[in-house]
Amino acid sequence: MTLLAELSGSIGSVGYGLAAIGPGVGIGIIFGQGVQAIARQPEAYGVIRQNMLLGFALAEALALIGFVVPFVYGV
Amino acid sequence: MGLSLSAALPSSAWGCNFPECTFPAPGTEIFFFDNVFSIGPFGFNKAMIQLFIGAIVVIGFFWFAFRKPKIVPRGAQNVGEVGYGFIRDGIARDVIGKGGERFVPLLFTFFFFIWVLNFMGIFPTLVFPVTSVFAIPVAFALIVYLTWVPLGIAKQGGWGFFKNIMFPPGLPKPLYIILAPIELISNILVRPFTHCVRLFANMFAGHLLIVTFTVAAWYLFSPTIIGLLGSAVSFVVVLALTAFELLIQALQAYIFTLLTAVYISGALHAEH
Numbered sequence: 001m002t003l004l005a006e007l008s009g010s011i012g013s014v015g016y017g018l019a020a021i022g023p024g025v026g027i028g029i030i031f032g033q034g035v036q037a038i039a040r041q042p043e044a045y046g047v048i049r050q051n052m053l054l055g056f057a058l059a060e061a062l063a064l065i066g067f068v069v070p071f072v073y074g075v
Numbered sequence: 076m077g078l079s080l081s082a083a084l085p086s087s088a089w090g091c092n093f094p095e096c097t098f099p100a101p102g103t104e105i106f107f108f109d110n111v112f113s114i115g116p117f118g119f120n121k122a123m124i125q126l127f128i129g130a131i132v133v134i135g136f137f138w139f140a141f142r143k144p145k146i147v148p149r150g151a152q153n154v155g156e157v158g159y160g161f162i163r164d165g166i167a168r169d170v171i172g173k174g175g176e177r178f179v180p181l182l183f184t185f186f187f188f189i190w191v192l193n194f195m196g197i198f199p200t201l202v203f204p205v206t207s208v209f210a211i212p213v214a215f216a217l218i219v220y221l222t223w224v225p226l227g228i229a230k231q232g233g234w235g236f237f238k239n240i241m242f243p244p245g246l247p248k249p250l251y252i253i254l255a256p257i258e259l260i261s262n263i264l265v266r267p268f269t270h271c272v273r274l275f276a277n278m279f280a281g282h283l284l285i286v287t288f289t290v291a292a293w294y295l296f297s298p299t300i301i302g303l304l305g306s307a308v309s310f311v312v313v314l315a316l317t318a319f320e321l322l323i324q325a326l327q328a329y330i331f332t333l334l335t336a337v338y339i340s341g342a343l344h345a346e347h
Contacts (some may be wrong), residue, residue, distance in 0.1 A: 020128075046165070050165075053326070053329070053330060054330075054337065057330040057333075059274060061269040064272060064276035064280070066274055067279075068276045071103055
């Protein structure tokens, strides 16, 4: 197998950076839309906040798995 | 300017507070403790002792709050009732709906126990969140998993439970070929995993950040202007992170409880 490129050093950190892109965009969208929904309908604040946090938790899990994996498999 | 200044200074300008003048970046070793004492085969380390302290604090507080309940609550009973009302109205009734009252004790215990365990991460003298030891969120998530799976099977029947998970209604038929296995894996296997990793990784990351900046504050400390400045900035970051952690700890306890309620709700009432 021929090596095209090689990377050394703290690759786990690079992996975490890559893993954080998607959730970063997702969390931004969730809170952006959530705030918009609250502004449009302030009386539904309770329900919107709850669903906002739920969506946030689900999106954030991906970033957190990316954070933990380098520790598990060694940097 | 900062770059050229630090390049002009000898490395000893950062002080030499650690062996060999290097920065000892904290790793996973800060999450492992030696046993303080052991009873038979059970070793008790710092995390274990804190776990017991957390249990005693939660039981003790609510027992104290409701030891002599009065119709017009005062003092601790007020706090206890606000906490109870928050879980019952905000989570059990809103998320589970009908039949949610039965699960209030479970949700209530989870929320306050996890919150207290998380809070130890910034509590002076303890400064270690127990939930950043992976076994503890795993145990919590396992309790939740062993609650909603048997509940769903009991309510919807063995085949009905899996059918409701794998075949959400109202989609074109060929889509189920892809959807059914994905739904099965994501609900049965990935769900408990993400449920515990979410809590664990948040506390783990938060604690690691606080420790890193605390070590950095001491590493940068030296009786020079740049040393004092670097150390002060690092210490301010520690304070800011502590305030941030206070928010995250409550939020993670809430999210764990909220997801527990969502899973139980899914087991009780199948999607229509």
